[in-house]
Amino acid sequence: MKKVLVGGVFNVIHAGHLFFLKEAKKRGDYLIVVIASDKTAGDKAIYPAVTRKQLVENLDFVDKVVIGSDDNKTDVLKKEKPDLVVLGYDQVMRIESIPVERVKKFGDYSTKRIMKKTRHPKG
Numbered sequence: 001m002k003k004v005l006v007g008g009v010f011n012v013i014h015a016g017h018l019f020f021l022k023e024a025k026k027r028g029d030y031l032i033v034v035i036a037s038d039k040t041a042g043d044k045a046i047y048p049a050v051t052r053k054q055l056v057e058n059l060d061f062v063d064k065v066v067i068g069s070d071d072n073k074t075d076v077l078k079k080e081k082p083d084l085v086v087l088g089y090d091q092v093m094r095i096e097s098i099p100v101e102r103v104k105k106f107g108d109y110s111t112k113r114i115m116k117k118t119r120h121p122k123g
Contacts, residue, residue, distance in 0.1 A: 004028035
């Protein structure tokens, strides 16, 4: 069984996230999603990590959802032992011990842009 690991804040699940997660799932048999802890997400977090975890757990193609460590980003890699880490087009992470692949951008979806529009709607 090939385990694929992805990570993110996942404040607002949008079409770009769904594309990213489904593309990651295609690359293996078992998809693990790491939700950024509240400390790691910082000001980006709208909801607590537990709530963001619950949102992602409701996606039927996701096999496991965990909240990442506050201090050590490699703890989850050691615990979950993925065969592959998949990154989104805008994510930066250096991992030397595990293969890493990147998913291309899908459409013009951006959590930042969505949040900006909801805070300052036109009209």
